Amino acid sequence: MTAERSGLLGSGRTAWFRLAVAVVLAIGLLAAAVLAAKGIRSLSAVQSFLTDFPGASPLPSGAPVGFPAWLAWQHGLNVFFLLFIVRSGWQVRTAGRPTMFWSRRNTGLIRTKRPPSRMGINVWLHLTVDVLWVVNGLLFYVLLFATGQWVRIVPVSWDIIPNSVSAALQYVSLGWPVTDGWMNYNALQTLSYFTIVFVAAPLALATGIRLSPLWTSRRLSELVPLRPTKAVHVGVMVAFLIFVVVHVTLVFATGALRNLNHMYAVQSDDGWTGFWIFAASLAAMIVAWFAAGPRLLRAIASLGGTVISR
Template sequence: MEFGFPVWLRVEHFLNLVFVSFLIRSGIEILGTYPKLYRSQHTVPGTAWAQFTVQSQAKHKYYTVGGEYDDYSPRLSMPGKGMLGLGRYWHFMTVTFFVITWVAYLVLLFGTGQWRRYIPTDLGVVAQAGRDMIAYLAFTVPHAPEGLPFNAIQQLSYAGVVFVLTPLVILTGAFQSPAIANHFSRLNRAMGGRQVIRSLHFLCLVAYLVFVVIHVAMVLLHGWGHETSKMVFGHSDSPVTGGVIFAVALALLVVAHVAATRWSLRDGRAVERVHNVIVRPWSNLLYRLPARMHYDRDNVTGTDVGLKNATQNFRGSGRPPETDEYLALMANCYVDDYALEIGGYVERPMTLTVPQLRELAQGHSQTTLHHCVQGFSSIGKWRGIPVSALLELAGPLPGATDVVYVSFQNMGRDDALYEGGLYYESNPMIEALHPQTLVAFELNDEGEIAAKNGAPVRLRVETSTGFRSIKWLERIEVVNRYDIIGQGRGGYFEDVDFFDRNQLI
């Protein structure tokens, strides 16, 4: 068959250039907010195999992970300046189009028979690739076999990117979603766990960068005009015009990056609105995945490194409340004085002490993985009562749509790293009713939760990122609309930063 360079292949080539460049820059932004990589499913301090920061982890017993952000330049990351929420928005928007483009590419490849340009039909191509490599090292250009568009080493390289690297980067990206990792927890563990998957995703980024550098070098070696003419016109007969047009297209891509970065830093809410139109329709489908994450006691963070008290190694983030009320509760070990309020749009408002919560929980526990939005993770065994059971007791009224959780913590007062404001979060009812959405009162069989981890009672939302699992829980309110609370976005970080309320990815 005639392989050539059909229009659809040329369009896909340029779109992939656009999407991969945005994915790399937004990926660097996400990495910069927790620039450490690990070999296991835990983030035990001092065990990182790589880090891209000069900052050290805080030594204070209570600290915020946000203090470990590395403020990468907007010239490098997208959009830069430690804007994790916006970086995630750009990453997920680009991923949407990147995956659609890749699937369309595969359909067209196999539908038109063009797959043969990448997949060899003769095993002799491996030996020929070795000879081609020797030719390149001698600064000579090996020729493609008769009837094929590429020489052997090009063919194998492109096949690796299309059929191996791209599926791997999609798979490892998907398994950083709390909802997906929760639902497919056995596959998650088989892949090495959250941090190994995160490291593999980073290595995919490195592989793309290496491929781009080598690919550009090969284009120059084969002849800029000759190769770019193929990508512009589908033939090599107009090298000058093709080279100029492709150079202009690359310049416009750079302009697009600059414009997108400046737009993001100037009007992040506009980027958020575009993200919600593009991403929410498919990310909301993840609510339908049943929550079923479960780990064994031996998987708990700390037990695999010989720590007697695994709770010491379950990472916390944030500073406990500093009000006299909370400090008095802490001094009295919470049990006698603390009462969780449950009210709002319910038939039976109530208050429950920790002993009452224990009695209602009837020994219920779950061992689950904490997905911090910055990137760290910890596995802990939580005792508590599902929010669904509490809602059943309280009896939401007809029309109840959301559940709001309020913390004792006030950010400006208790954690100077952030602006002031009461810390709160909310679930749509479908998320609140997930069986692993839990009001927890004990961690790792220690009898209680440590102050750094949210004592005396905290929320666990295992299908979402960590900041929505609110600590130091004061009260729960059922409401018929969440958009009139705070700034109307559903939570503290959703209000003051650029985080979507839907944190399933």
């Protein structure tokens, strides 16, 4: 065995050892947090607090009940687009110099005097899916306010704060908040959905525009420096990933069939319809993930521009 190979094996063992230690520490910290939360909940003052603030703020009169079909479609499309936004964004950061480049055809209605800018195929994919995600998001905003569904994810009273503390304590102590998402989200859900929809998503779009190769304004570049913008953009991506992991975990931990029916079948029962729709959408995403290779990307990208290989 050469010294180089021995060193690689040693570094591999070290990485696995560190991962194992991190997992053990995470489990230990989680167990300690659960025990501490259970102890805190047993205090009489805390029990009175949980009675006064059960974990959900009452909705205004006339608030819609349940979920419309358009919301289920929006949810599914957002999941699909976000998957490929994160994938292509990560590839842009880690894949090195691209092997294929896309450039716009300087013809027709978009003819300009300047030569068309060229970008790597992963950047093209990232921007293309971004456009679809933004269009879907704009439609979501319109329907959200047109149908009154906004009152379910926008805090309308200050008691959202103590109720969110109550909901957090209930979650950590593994005594889930006794709310029905079909009728009303608990306060922590409301705040998290509000943050994702009205803070994280617009921030991702704004920073993404600055990082886009289509950004050409030198004057605005001085006002919006590149490095901190990139840090914020990556931070938003991490926030999205954390939200997805926590969201999916709680969906399955707090009544999988009922929650999947809410989100995918727009039904308020414990049937299997939502599960099978979710399973079909998951299968479609897996197929799309493996199908989105260089050959397919070249074929799709060539529909709107010129693709060359280096």
